Amino acid sequence: MQRRITAPREALAELREDFSLCGKCKLCQGVMAQQCDDPRFWRNCPSGSRFRYEAYYAPGKMEIARCLDLVEIEPDEMMQHSVYTCMLCGSCDDRCYPVKQLHPLWVIQLLREQAIADEWAPLDYFAGMIENMEKTDNPYGVTADKRVAWAKGMDIKDALKEKVEWLLFVGDDYSSFKQLTGRIQAVAKVLSAAGVDFGTLGKEEVSSGSALLLIGDRDFFETFANANLDLFEKAGATKIVTADCHAYSVINEEYTKAAELEVVSFPEMAAALIKDGKLKPSAPVKMKAAYHDPCRLGRRSGIFDEPREVLGAIPGLELVEFERARKNALCCGGGGSVFFWEPEFARWVTNERLFEAEHVGAEAIITACPICVRMFEDAIAEKKSDMKVYDLAEILEKAL
Ligand code: SF4
Ligand code: SF4
Known part of the structure; x- marks a missing residue:
């Protein structure tokens, strides 16, 4: 089978304008203060707020990207820690882009993809998660049998056996943690109460791959994206609903580059069902x-x-x-x-x-x-x- 590529592959160097033009103005280190009354809460970069050195805020990471691009420095442990303690929360991007039109978030994401490609990513720390993905198709090591335990006795349609209008993509966390069982059951119950015709991929659903993309491992991510895309195709599913917002964002941003899909988050669907009186x-x-x-x-x-x-x-x-x-x-x-x-x-x-x-x-x-x-x-x-x-x-x- 010909391999599908999800989002177009970008290289860090393509964002040279962004990391070169960062003026270290530090606007991105805080919130929009006009919308936050209490200065106690004005800082908003988790890694910078915790570790304090400039390298942990977005402009520090922009500088790391610039220095790596110009081969001025070699990656070291501090750099690994700075790049991999970023929560990819996007707060810096939201502050910077409207004013400076730069994308620090994309620079950091591509720094991670570059770290994987150039083999300086701290993969030892993620070895457990990666091994779990290899062995169980799940970042937490939960096997397929256990991932469907939440649906026991719920009479949920198997989208691979019967045609449904909406495919409910369950995602890694809801299927893996007992503390979330009642929560994903609530999602299914709400959809049922509204008369939504939906089903799941059951044991066949594999990880969305989000955890891998977050660490910059795009190749391994694509293995999972492609496996799920094949299942969507097999089920004839073009309308996906999910309550897992990490899955939502990778399906919406990445999978849709390879397939025509309508992707809706659970809150969007629930709000629409309430508006429609369902x-x-x-x-x-x-x-x-x-x-x-x-x-x-x-x-x-x-x-x-x-x-x-x-x-x-x-x-x-x-x-x-x-x-x-x-x-x-x-x-x-x-x-x-x-x-x-x-x-x-x-x-x-x-x-x-x-x-x-x-x-x-x-x-x-x-x-x-x-x-x-x-x-x-x-x-x-x-x-x-x-x-x-x-x-x-x-x-x-x-x-x-
Ligand atoms: S990333 Fe943007 S907002 Fe942050 S210091 Fe650089 S130019 Fe300023
Ligand atoms: S994306 Fe990273 S650098 Fe930017 S605000 Fe969030 S934690 Fe800080």
């Missing part, structure tokens, strides 16, 4: 909650309003905003595949976000990403905090 949230869900914008869904994909529309339709729910909300949102700590290497740093970022949720008086955090749910829940358990975490789908299911 879902009527009527049972009160009494809580004061802050909605956390996942980086991949919000900044990366521009989906800010739909989750809020869903939550706004739920009676009894008092929605408060984080100081850093929408484009200003802080990463949950789960971005960039960093937690595979630096779990303590990832936890530090999650704790910072938890502090912010408490600061705005929220009793609960609602989000729309399975990685965010895990990161928050694990940090809360460690802190023995009273904060609660909900997936958007489970809150909506409660209200139906």
Whole structure:
């Protein structure tokens, strides 16, 4: 079979204008201050805020790219750490591009792809994840039999056996972690309640490949993208819905370069179903909650309003905003595949976000990403905090 290539392959050198023109103005190190009242929350780059050296902020990484391009320096451990503790949250890109028209996020992503190509990526730290992908098609080492356990007794259609209108792509996290079982079940229950004709790929679904692309391993990522694309074709599926926003972003940005697909995130679909009167949230869900914008869904994909529309339709729910909300949102700590290497740093970022949720008086955090749910829940358990975490789908299911 001829190999399909997903997004056009770019080389770091193609972004020479970007990393050469970075003026080290440091605009990208903080939030849009006009939209954030409290200076306590003005910093927004997780790796820079934690490690403090310039190399950990976007302009430092732009300088690393420039020096590597001019062969002024050799990669070393500090460089590895700077490049691979970036959460790829995109906050720097969102600040820089409107003013300077530069793309620090793409420079950092391509720095990682260059690191893999030139063999200076710290792959030892990701060896467990890579081995899991080789052996189980899943970054966490969960086998296909176990990945479908959540669907037991749920009467979900097998899209490879019968034609369905929508293919529900489950994704790595929902299928791998017991703490997310009820959450992905809620997604399926909500779709069923609205009469959506959907099915899954069952045991055949493999990882979206997102974790590999995040570390810069585009070749291995494409193996998984191609395997899923073959399954989509076999199922005759052209309409994909997913609640996994990492899967959403790679399918939307990468897979669609190789196949004609309509890709919809769960919050978008849920908001549309409510608007069309196919879902009527009527049972009160009494809580004061802050909605956390996942980086991949919000900044990366521009989906800010739909989750809020869903939550706004739920009676009894008092929605408060984080100081850093929408484009200003802080990463949950789960971005960039960093937690595979630096779990303590990832936890530090999650704790910072938890502090912010408490600061705005929220009793609960609602989000729309399975990685965010895990990161928050694990940090809360460690802190023995009273904060609660909900997936958007489970809150909506409660209200139906
Ligand atoms: S990346 Fe952009 S915003 Fe950041 S220092 Fe460079 S030019 Fe300024
Ligand atoms: S993507 Fe996020 S973590 Fe990485 S340099 Fe930019 S702001 Fe910092």
